[in-house]
Amino acid sequence: MSEDVRTAILKASLELIDENGLRAFSMREAARRAHVSHQAPYHYFPDRETILAELVRNGFEQLHAYMSEGSSAADTADERLESMGEAYIRFAIEHRALFRLMFRDEMVDIGHHPEAKAAADRSFRLLVEAVVGSNLSGEIADPAPILAVWSIAHGLAALELEGKLQHLFGERTPQEWKRIFSQVLRTVIPARG
Amino acid sequence: MSEDVRTAILKASLELIDENGLRAFSMREAARRAHVSHQAPYHYFPDRETILAELVRNGFEQLHAYMSEGSSAADTADERLESMGEAYIRFAIEHRALFRLMFRDEMVDIGHHPEAKAAADRSFRLLVEAVVGSNLSGEIADPAPILAVWSIAHGLAALELEGKLQHLFGERTPQEWKRIFSQVLRTVIPARG
DNA sequence: CGACGGACTTGACACTGTCAGGGCGCGGCT
DNA sequence: AGCCGCGCCCTGACAGTGTCAAGTCCGTCG
Numbered sequence: 492m493s494e495d496v497r498t499a500i501l502k503a504s505l506e507l508i509d510e511n512g513l514r515a516f517s518m519r520e521a522a523r524r525a526h527v528s529h530q531a532p533y534h535y536f537p538d539r540e541t542i543l544a545e546l547v548r549n550g551f552e553q554l555h556a557y558m559s560e561g562s563s564a565a566d567t568a569d570e571r572l573e574s575m576g577e578a579y580i581r582f583a584i585e586h587r588a589l590f591r592l593m594f595r596d597e598m599v600d601i602g603h604h605p606e607a608k609a610a611a612d613r614s615f616r617l618l619v620e621a622v623v624g625s626n627l628s629g630e631i632a633d634p635a636p637i638l639a640v641w642s643i644a645h646g647l648a649a650l651e652l653e654g655k656l657q658h659l660f661g662e663r664t665p666q667e668w669k670r671i672f673s674q675v676l677r678t679v680i681p682a683r684g
Numbered sequence: 685m686s687e688d689v690r691t692a693i694l695k696a697s698l699e700l701i702d703e704n705g706l707r708a709f710s711m712r713e714a715a716r717r718a719h720v721s722h723q724a725p726y727h728y729f730p731d732r733e734t735i736l737a738e739l740v741r742n743g744f745e746q747l748h749a750y751m752s753e754g755s756s757a758a759d760t761a762d763e764r765l766e767s768m769g770e771a772y773i774r775f776a777i778e779h780r781a782l783f784r785l786m787f788r789d790e791m792v793d794i795g796h797h798p799e800a801k802a803a804a805d806r807s808f809r810l811l812v813e814a815v816v817g818s819n820l821s822g823e824i825a826d827p828a829p830i831l832a833v834w835s836i837a838h839g840l841a842a843l844e845l846e847g848k849l850q851h852l853f854g855e856r857t858p859q860e861w862k863r864i865f866s867q868v869l870r871t872v873i874p875a876r877g
Numbered sequence: 878c879g880a881c882g883g884a885c886t887t888g889a890c891a892c893t894g895t896c897a898g899g900g901c902g903c904g905g906c907t
Numbered sequence: 908a909g910c911c912g913c914g915c916c917c918t919g920a921c922a923g924t925g926t927c928a929a930g931t932c933c934g935t936c937g
Contacts, residue, residue, distance in 0.1 A: 496916085517892085518894065529894090530917065534915065636871055642839030643835050645839040645843055649839065650834065650838055671831065711925065722925095724884080727883085731925080
């Protein structure tokens with residue numbers, strides 16, 4: 492039965508940051524929403540950070556799903572990259588607070604939470620494979636193309652989330668994000684097709 | 685005399701986040717370091733966010749100085765972009781906590797702090813001019829090149845700060861960052877020189 | 878001299894994360 | 908049957924936080 496309480500706390504925590512941003516989360520408020528005492532969460536998580544780490548893990552698993560779904564429908568290698576970049580940005584926009592949490596070292600030090608780290612690594616590997624073009628898991632010969640794709644997708648997502656882009660252009664649909672991403676990418680990786 | 689207290693509070697606040705990260709800042713601790721009571725800061729700033737907004741403003745002015753200094757020593761347009769990108773990343777690495785603060789919407793909503801916003805806009809314009817190649821202040825015809833440069837520099841900086849890159853490669857000197865940035869950029873903007 | 882207002886103080890409130898120390902019910906052992 | 912232990916959850920306390928309210932001192936001006 493106790494799994495109910497555990498999942499209720501996680502659910503409440505996610506709702507809090509989803510609805511009102513990262514600052515809206517607190518252990519006591521999450522406990523309140525789960526209809527338990529303010530100490531009940533400590534039975535399942537040693538501290539606040541571990542609750543957030545669990546959200547981060549779920550987040551990276553969702554991101555993985557977004558990206559692999561996006562890329563699976565693509566034919567060429569270029570289309571795969573475009574779809575993955577668009578999926579990355581779409582995930583960030585659809586889960587703003589969670590995305591921020593996933594990339595906030597001081598809130599969740601991923602080195603202390605192996606399961607979250609593993610999920611993050613799986614997402615990273617998906618991206619590497621899409622760039623390198625095979626499921627090779629050995630050394631990375633030239634990191635520049637990977638960095639290019641990742642930093643563009645992450646940079647666009649971060650700047651958009653922090654409100655630095657919408658005074659340049661207003662709201663954007665996922666379709667438009669895909670175009671923007673691939674346009675930026677092509678400004679960079681031209682001789683591929 | 686009272687300007688002393690004001691600057692002492694700002695100095696203490698910056699030291700706090702510099703030394704121990706964003707979470708280390710609190711009004712009361714800053715007041716303690718400035719040897720004033722916990723309410724003295726309220727005489728100069730209406731609330732916590734406004735103190736941080738002042739740090740953000742100084743931060744963007746520093747970033748502007750980094751970038752203009754970097755680009756002034758360059759001859760070609762390409763070199764200018766490389767130097768500005770390197771300066772952007774170098775600033776982020778040398779002022780980790782401050783850089784994060786500057787791009788954290790929920791900590792400092794820049795829309796509520798016109799001076800901070802103005803400083804941010806000046807930095808942005810510097811980048812635009814370096815990309816477009818003139819001091820034109822009219823419409824932006826094609827945003828893709830600007831987005832490319834900005835998102836790559838910002839993406840690299842953000843991923844590095846959040847510890848996502850050093851397991852790929854270890855520490856990097858500014859020289860190496862310049863090479864990485866221009867390499868990534870050239871993977872993207874090839875036919876320029 | 879006395880009122881005033883700027884610069885700063887002490888005190889309080891509700892909120893937070895976390896430590897300490899309970900209680901209650903159920904399973905297993907003697 | 909009686910007791911013990913333990914999983915599960917609770918109440919209580921503590922130091923820390925941001926901010927509101929009210930007070931004190933002191934120089935300036937009428």
